[in-house]
Amino acid sequence: MFNKKCKVISNHEIAPSIFEMVIENRDIAIEAEPGQFLHIKVNSGSDILLRRPISICEVNNDNITIVYQIIGKGTTQLSLVRSLEFIDVIGPIGNGFPIDKEKKCAVIGGGIGIAPLLELSKRLKNCDAYLGFKADAYKIDDFERYCDHVIVSTEDGSSGNKGYITDFMKHIEKYEVVYTCGPKIMMKKVKELCHVLPSVTCYISMEERMGCGIGACLVCTCKTINTDDSKWHYKKVCTDGPVFHAEEVELSD
Amino acid sequence: MFNKKCKVISNHEIAPSIFEMVIENRDIAIEAEPGQFLHIKVNSGSDILLRRPISICEVNNDNITIVYQIIGKGTTQLSLVRSLEFIDVIGPIGNGFPIDKEKKCAVIGGGIGIAPLLELSKRLKNCDAYLGFKADAYKIDDFERYCDHVIVSTEDGSSGNKGYITDFMKHIEKYEVVYTCGPKIMMKKVKELCHVLPSVTCYISMEERMGCGIGACLVCTCKTINTDDSKWHYKKVCTDGPVFHAEEVELSD
């Protein structure tokens, strides 16, 4: 983990409200694992005080790509950063996705949740991708480069199948490992589908509001169940996660 | 008085830490009088919350020129605004300099205090300018265009005379009206020089920290003495001033 001022190589909109930013930093790039995130200072004032957690989408040599959606003032501010400016980044942070190249895998992403799954697909060998969007699909080409099959759905039918992506995952039993990231409701569904299949291991990437982002302040906790003694504990999304074993985390709300 | 989003025509450094900005707004330009100021929002966040008061330096058709010195975060932010961006301006505000074209006048400015005196010189007929600087002099050419004589001094002697400008005002009795703006210590000196000469009327442009900038909140007061009954009152720099009769204001501190 490092705290670096990183040069912004590019930053532009790739779909409505979705931006792709490429930043350069060798130290962070070398350490980066799929599923980890960066904690980014989006401006220099005290107005938007906290950093924003954004997943690592792809790593290419010294460059790290992130893909982010405009939600509020932090991500808006991020979208205004220009090429060649520097941004203050802490990372890479957290436990990424456990990788087993021998296994047959699926990555299941919804919306902006597809972002951390790209670098993962790249590092896996036998991987299918299920990617769901509301309307405008993005990054499909990249997944097609690394995955055996890519199944896309949009709620409005504008690309791929029309409907929720979970409706198009017919044979989940054919996978040994399933990785998912996206809206809670989608991940819940994926978790349920995997739960009844003891042969399938499922990993979930969690989100929670963060303070320090590095494990010191305990504000980013999620409820976890110890599968041995069935006791629950709060664990930190930032450094105990963001990736958890699906059986371990409670997806309430 | 208006509250307008004004287009920035240009914004650049004219001397170390001194910026000139030209903005465009017909309504404000038409109403503007020398000595009045603009109350400017320098950014959109809540971080630099208050507007900043900056004097009108010059008016040319629909364009208003301001000249400002980088002091802290507000003026720094202002210096980052680019051409063709819009800034939020309230103005023109306050009582400007009373103008009598028949009289023989002097404008005496120190440092950034010369700014409001330029448009004034332009509107006067018989006017000499005394302009003092620490080191780098600026805007001298412009004053030379409008004034009969321009006397410059710098503390380091880099342009004009070496020393304080008040040391080069030998015959103040030859003026009927003296206008001054600059550091308190300089204005105090000017006030004293004029005080002993009943034939000379002296006007001072005051500065005080501001809230609303338009006369509603009473945070910008300075102590004034009613010359009739010698009673003191707090008056508002923003709308009772910024220009006061020298005999009326207390230049303490």
Added chain:
Amino acid sequence: MINMEVNIAGIKMKNPVIAASGTYGFGREYGQLIDLNELGGISVKGLTLKSREGNASPRIVETSSGILNSVGLQNLGVEYFLENELPFLRKYDLAVIANIAGNTEDEYCEMAKRIGNMVEGIELNISCPNVKEGGVAFGTSADMVFRITQKVKVNCSVPLIVKLSPNVTDIKEIAAAAEAGGADGISLINTLLGMAIDIHKRKPILANIVGGLSGPAVKPVALRMVWETANTVKIPIVGMGGITSSEDAIEFLLAGADAVAVGTANFVNPFAPIHIVNGIWEYCKKNNLKGVRDLKGMLIDK
């Protein structure tokens, strides 16, 4: 049709947005920039019995997302207000609330009597942190709040709103005391006592050393206190403290305020109150509410 009207303890307003006392003078200045008819009401600059000069300058410091002020109730007295300022405000369609501050209980009573029913309501300022006598001294103990409210109330011909200080351990206790004393409504918060130092001069920046903090920085504290107060008293509440946008205002209304006041935000954006009125209207529309009054008590916090 969305009904934006509110009735604060008998003070009828066409919308729930009030210009906060001390930030808006007597309306004249902001009236040059916006149409005062768009406001629900104005709480005028704090009035005292006799004219006051207030504190020395500097009276303001900018802090992170806030300001400290120490005006110290500069004004020309209640008499001057009634004769020279009120007639101006009467030209507009908005509720006028007289914010009054005294050095003694008797002064408060005398002012309330003098004002009579010439305004729509009286706001009892027992929370000004910038004066030595009176002001906040009356506002920090429940006993004193009860007593002064009771005393002033009998001299009031119009609804009496008691304005509370946030510089207290338990706002619930203070609010309950005001209600028990006969207050028709409560407004809060006044400013939080704060300070700033010029490290180069090694001096407090404010001539008065300390001042009152307002603006976005205080919003979380103000909102919490409004929520606590709403859970304590039955009388209407005017919420304020850092309200800048309609989203902020809606937070206060959901927390239990019946109306809101906008202070510091005017300095930043004179149109803030109008944007806030419009934003509340849009929120009501989007959420299929009949009117702004429906917002109170809609918070899911149990």
Added chain:
Amino acid sequence: MINMEVNIAGIKMKNPVIAASGTYGFGREYGQLIDLNELGGISVKGLTLKSREGNASPRIVETSSGILNSVGLQNLGVEYFLENELPFLRKYDLAVIANIAGNTEDEYCEMAKRIGNMVEGIELNISCPNVKEGGVAFGTSADMVFRITQKVKVNCSVPLIVKLSPNVTDIKEIAAAAEAGGADGISLINTLLGMAIDIHKRKPILANIVGGLSGPAVKPVALRMVWETANTVKIPIVGMGGITSSEDAIEFLLAGADAVAVGTANFVNPFAPIHIVNGIWEYCKKNNLKGVRDLKGMLIDK
């Protein structure tokens, strides 16, 4: 040579900058980014007698120039700290202060006894706004502060710093009570109680409804309270609340703090404490001071 050393009630530190409790864990995480040897001290995450899970999430909201948190003292208990966290910190040259919070007076005493002299100081947290029992309940009345300080003090083998809540009417009274009870030092401020609402869900954002406000927004209030406290007590003061830069820290030192703590600023900039140490050094140099201790009492406020 500028002497950056301070001695807070017997706690010797090589510089006056402490990592504030709850924002720095037990140093491990920030130790990956900065050299912990650069800190004067660390006040560790609030400890309780038994392990605690804390409050439900969300536990944080960003506000204008501030944050609200409602962690609720999640920790593995004092025993775990002594066995598993303290040895790590012992590898570094910095003062370790154990921040303790109990449900009862007896729990506080038991913890103080258990800790013995294994740390350089104990910080009595009677100001945590995020727990139902204990915490701030002990910190808002002068009587209770006096009593608990006195009780815990006899069980302490190391200097006792009492950490005060800003959610009180009169900080002077509370500080005086802590001093009278035998406190060796005072630290302040803990967080201001605040709230934020999600207007779309119509729910408080924090699962705990209310939380503690920290960060630049609270600095003016914190500074005022430190100044008031310094004018009231003779024991040393650790000032905190919104300190982000060395200028901020110097304001606190001029106001009467003997040392400062940095909390929320770490989240923004992990190097903040180091920049602050360096900035204080430069200020001392520029002003021809022999050492940081000279700053206390240099404020011209009379």
